[in-house]
Amino acid sequence: MSGVRSVRVRDSVSALATSPDGRHALAASKTSVTLLELDMPGSIKTVTTMAPAKSRNRKKDVTCNDVDWCYARPEVFAAGAVTGAVAVLNVGDEKMTKRAMYTFHTRFVNRVQWNGELLLSGSQDGLVCLWDTRMQGSEACVATFASKTGPVHDLSWEPGTPGDTHLKFVTGTTNNVAAVWDLRRAGAKRPVHAIFAHSDLVLSVHWHPHHAGKIVTGGRDKLIKVWNIDADSKTPEVTIQTASAAAVVRWHPTHAHLVGSCSNTTDLNIHVWDVRSKYVPLATFSGHTDQLTAFKWCSPPGIDHPGVLSASRDASVVCSAYGSAKFPYASLPSTALAFSVNASAQVVSSHAYVDRAIGTPMAVFGPDPPVSLFSPSAVASSLFDDAPVFRPVKREVTLCGGLDGEFDADTFRYLAKNYKLDGSLSMAASCEHNAAAAASQGCDDVATTWRMLALLYGDEESESEEIPGGEGGESNSAAAATAPKASARWHPGPDSDGDDGDNDDYGFKVDMSDEGMMPGARTFLGTESVSHPNSRMISLGSGYILGGLDDEAVRSKAAAQAAAVAAASGRGAGRMAKASLTLPAWDHTQVVHQVLHHYAGIGDVQTCVAIAMVLGSRLQLDKELARQYYFGYIELLQRLKLWLAVTEVVRMVDDEAVSMLNQKDTSVKFSCTSCGDALDVRGWFCAKCAEFKRCVLCQQRVRGAWVWCQGCGHGGHPDHLREWFANSKQCPSGCGHACGLDTKAKRSKRARVPASAGRAATRASDDPSPPAAPLPLGKQVPPSRGGRPVTRPTTWGPRRGARAAAAVAAASAASAESRASSTKSSTESSKKEKSRSLRSRRKKR
Amino acid sequence: MAAQGIETGHEDMVHDAQLDYYGKRLATASSDTTVKVFDMVGEAKGQPAVLNGHSAPVWAVAWAHPMFGSMLASCSYDKKVLVWKEETAGSWVVVYEFSEAAGSVNTIAWAPHEFGLVLAAGSSDGSLSIISKTEATDWTVTVVKDAHRVGVNSVSWAPALPEGALTSAGKADDGSAALCQRLVSGGCDNMVRIWRYSTQESRWLQDAELAHHTEWVRSVAWAPNVGLPTSTIASAGQDGEVVVWSRGSEPHWSKTVIAQLTETPWSVSFSLTGNILAVAGADGAVTLWKEDLDGEWRQVSTLTDEA
Structure with missing residues (x-):
């Protein structure tokens, strides 16, 4: 790796010191101290290895724990020994003859720090001693600082202004305390400031070289904290979490915001943090294979390759140039995308225009255009420059809308609501209607498709007729052979199972008279219909009648041909009769399949599904494929919260998987009328109110539906009250309220649903009555329609369905007998009550 | 194309932003260890709910389907995946921590x-966890x-399709064909892998x-699929x-290199119907690509924000 130079020394290095000019370094290890030359490009050279002569007096051994280069006298350095002695030695002296030796500490010395001619040493015995190296012998110990804070792990002098002596220093000790001492108060038992820095040992402290009062501390609790003792020594300004114990923390000599840290345990990297962006390190230097013991910033001016000097137990000293670092910000994702379903398909992307150089929120300096592409060299140069160029970090998220040609939610919604897919119109009329709807939205190609389908499939009606025997009454008789309207009735739900294999998807049945029509005959829809008893006829929408043809394929071809003819020749021409036509074969089903495939391909699944639903089984679509279309469409509808359209599709599609959707998602609950809490159905007991409801007439517990007057609050079983109010208007409880005389009852806008509780609420009733207009209240209900339970289409989404259904279920009769009883002409008053209870229940919800 | 900037108020880089199923809420994940949930419509617009639970930069968020309630998952550098649920409007609690x-x-x-x-999580230790x-x-x-x-960088699920819907024309008549769980993952070994859950062996196979x-x-990203017999995956x-x-x-996957960008593309995403592919580059520009009729992918437009 370029920019990384290393050298091996004799054994594991425990400390480092750099010379004032940055050209040399000392690496202290157990048996020797090595002088290294850093300024050589390409490598670090070992200049001298200093090793003490073996001496019998172990007290004279200088097994160094720490070294520090004296900046005042660059030929001298200090070493703190494991024995507790502090020695002042000459740089480069191979025999390590000591200039001076100070012994005071009783345990090993952890740190030595020069301050001019003064030397400070901190030791495991908890003492900090200040030595004046100009003195000799025992007078050298000028001051001791002892506090009960335990072994001292690190020391740092306060940076003074040039010329001034430094006056304060900070120590980091075992007791989680970083203590600031003042030289002028030597001998004091307690420090000037004591910062409870960490929750574990304070392993390292460093005073900021430029900002008075700022100290960084690193602890074994894996935190690095920056304190400002001038402002507030209780809370740190910044807390940085690191991966493992922060054994050495050092401010950068020139950049005010950079802190380097390394760990003495598992993490073998040196991290450079910008204290303003405390979550991700700015740069990471690696290169060692064993635990790190020391590191130093190595970037004095004039050096070609500023970098970081680090030493480790793997007996190597590595100098890594800034450019060789890894920059974690480069591998962090800075943009994200999300498509939305809303109008004009929004895309969200998050920007952090990361200033890859620093990666922090910073103001813009300098007018230069920012570095747009992250490149290590660009970073390296800008990272540690004196006049860096930064770019603002955007912590914004951008919503972009209006993607052309893609899914337009407004059109989708409009068409979902306005397409006629239910077969209430004839095929051709449905297609025309849908074409108009599509054209109104500007989807001309879709509109054209609909019109083509109208032509192709024209007035062909459903495959199977069956004479709906007896059910639904009027529809049967209405379609007399002579009556002009052979209207198709919408029969809700898949109630025609098992009748005939050939059902239309939406239960489309054509009513017709049973006289003269042969089985399997096809009648016709449309504006005019004439039935000829002896022939099967097909008529096109414009009034043509084509001779009946048995074979379906031929019939469809005939229809196509007729369409062509009709188109060509206009209205009124070409009344072709009877079965002797030979028409060219054209199976257009395949073409329609391709049309569907095309629409699916461009993402317009709405058109696919609409076509499939209108054409029904004529389309002969592969069941699996159709199912995918349906599910895809339902998913899109759900995203846009078009619940009515969802249930419309679910109910009309003849596919078990699809129609099961309604049954899966709906649940019905019963709730208490007083408090609205869910009732325990087994006992009909409301836990909250702690009561049963008793019927005012029979005094029995009301299980199920409960009807009450809004005025006086009395109520009971619906049947009993109905009977009562048939004869009287007074409240049965004797409270004097005239329950039945309230003339302000408004019509309920919605049809009453006497559906039974539970599943039946979602499934259509078996009665083939049309979704009639809302029953008028307060008036005599016409007998032909009166009392017949009207099915209300479930048009709610899953959640709302539960609630509304609950309201409905609770307000209506809970058993089949109610349906029977409701066929009697219902009394107005109970209906009023019901409607009011319905409305009030709904308001409550 | 109109762009609207939203000031998130995060203190550090924003790594991910996702809109929920209905497009009404936005969740953002940031290096300041928080996840913020913004309401895009309604009265509470602009006041985010702040979810604190991670202790390191949060890399990604994902919204669950609304049928499970209001649920959100977030993953972070602190090796955790947190699943959040909105108990009451605006207040989120962690219901599961992985x-x-x-x-x-x-x-x-x-x-x-x-x-x-079901949630898939990919981690830097190379493992893929299905929770x-x-x-x-x-x-x-x-x-x-x-x-x-060396690590998993991205996962994406295939749309739920019946087994064999892609490979054969055979239909399952009962309508209850087993849905095949498939996902695609991309990682630091330069590979894109497709995994399938085998119900016989009850484990995930490549x-x-x-x-x-x-x-x-x-x-x-795996493209959503509506009725088309092809599966499409995009990788950046x-x-x-x-x-x-x-x-x-x-069974063979064919590849088309649609773009060679100068900036590192950080994420790819398909639109809801699977037609448009959006690619986000390192400089914050988003390009949109669409496949035209002859199978060529063209750049349709570019989204940038006005600085």
């Missing part, structure tokens, strides 16, 4: 709701170890290995290439 990964969890994705509440919860049981985790050697990229695969690599892989009825 911390078995040995490295930063880089990516999460919820499976299609037909499979239930799921059913009504009856509690949260269970299945781990695919060594999905990618279905295919797609090799093309020469550098880390940063993002993969650190080498600047965006590749679209597609498979029809044959």
